[in-house]
Amino acid sequence: MELDSRPVVEVSEANIYQEDHKVLSDINFRIEKGEFVFLVGRTGSGKSSLLKCLYADLPIASGAIDVAGYNLKKIKNKDIPFLRRKIGIIFQDFQLFPDRTVTENLTFVMRATGWKDRTKIKSRLAEVLMRVGLGAAADKMPHQLSGGEQQRVVIARALINEPVILFADEPTGNLDPEVSNGIFSLFKEINRSGTAILMATHNHKFIEDHPERILKCEEGKLLDSAEVEFNLSSHY
Numbered sequence: 541m542e543l544d545s546r547p548v549v550e551v552s553e554a555n556i557y558q559e560d561h562k563v564l565s566d567i568n569f570r571i572e573k574g575e576f577v578f579l580v581g582r583t584g585s586g587k588s589s590l591l592k593c594l595y596a597d598l599p600i601a602s603g604a605i606d607v608a609g610y611n612l613k614k615i616k617n618k619d620i621p622f623l624r625r626k627i628g629i630i631f632q633d634f635q636l637f638p639d640r641t642v643t644e645n646l647t648f649v650m651r652a653t654g655w656k657d658r659t660k661i662k663s664r665l666a667e668v669l670m671r672v673g674l675g676a677a678a679d680k681m682p683h684q685l686s687g688g689e690q691q692r693v694v695i696a697r698a699l700i701n702e703p704v705i706l707f708a709d710e711p712t713g714n715l716d717p718e719v720s721n722g723i724f725s726l727f728k729e730i731n732r733s734g735t736a737i738l739m740a741t742h743n744h745k746f747i748e749d750h751p752e753r754i755l756k757c758e759e760g761k762l763l764d765s766a767e768v769e770f771n772l773s774s775h776y
C-alpha cells in the first residue's frame with residue numbers, strides 16, 4: 541500500500557549532463573500516479589536528456605531520481621530491465637524490427653521480459669492490440685502499416701507489462717496532424733485508465749486543447765506549471 545501512494549517519479553536537486561555539458565541544473569519535480577504531464581522546451585533545451593535519465597539511459601550526475609520505486613542513482617545494471625518493465629518508452633521513430641510481424645515484435649519483448657506461458661502471451665497480445673485499435677494487424681509486417689499504425693504497435697509494446705508510467709519522446713513527431721490527433725487521443729485514453737504519462741512534444745495544439753500540467757526546459761532550468769506561471773507563447 542505504501543508503494544502505491546508514492547509518486548511515480550520523484551526528482552530532487554538533480555543535475556543532468558551530456559558529456560561535460562550541463563543540460564539541466566537543480567531540477568525538482570514529482571509525477572503522481574495517473575498524472576498527465578507535458579514536457580516542452582526549444583530544440584536542444586534538454587527534454588530528451590531528462591527523459592533518458594528517467595528511464596536510466598543516462599546517468600545522473602548529482603541529486604536523486606526515483607522512478608517506479610527504483611532509486612536511479614543507485615540502480616545496478618542488472619536491475620535496469622526490471623525498471624523498464626514498470627515503465628513504457630515511446631520515441632518518435634517507431635523502432636520496430638522491420639523484418640518481423642507485429643506479433644513477433646511484441647512477443648520478442650514479452651519473452652525478453654519473462655513471459656513464458658504461450659496461452660497467456662497470446663491473450664495479452666490480443667488484449668494490447670485491441671487496446672490500441674489494431675485487433676486485425678497481428679500478422680502484418682511493419683511496412684504494411686501506416687506510420688500511425690506502426691506507432692500504435694509501439695504503444696501496444698509499451699503497454700505489455702502494465703507500466704505505471706509512459707515516457708513518450710515526441711511520439712507524434714513523424715506523423716501528419718490528423719494521425720497525430722488519433723495517437724494523442726490514444727495516450728489520453730490510456731491515461732484515463734490510470735497510467736501516468738510524461739510526453740515531450742512540440743505540438744502546440746495538444747497543449748492548447750488539453751490544459752494539463754507542463755514542465756518546460758528553459759535555459760538550463762526546469763519550470764513547472766504546477767509551481768510557477770510561465771509564458772507558453774514563446775517558442776517551445
Ligand SMILES: Nc1ncnc2c1ncn2[C@@H]1O[C@H](COP(=O)(O)OP(=O)(O)OP(=O)(O)O)[C@@H](O)[C@H]1O
Binds near residue numbers: 583
Ligand atoms: N549524446 C549526446 N552527446 C553529447 N551531447 C548531447 C547528446 N545528446 C544531446 N546532447 C546535447 O544536450 C543538449 C540537450 O539535448 P536534448 O536532445 O536533450 O534536447 P531536446 O530538448 O530533447 O531537443 P529536441 O527538441 O531537438 O529533441 C543539447 O545541447 C544537445 O546538443
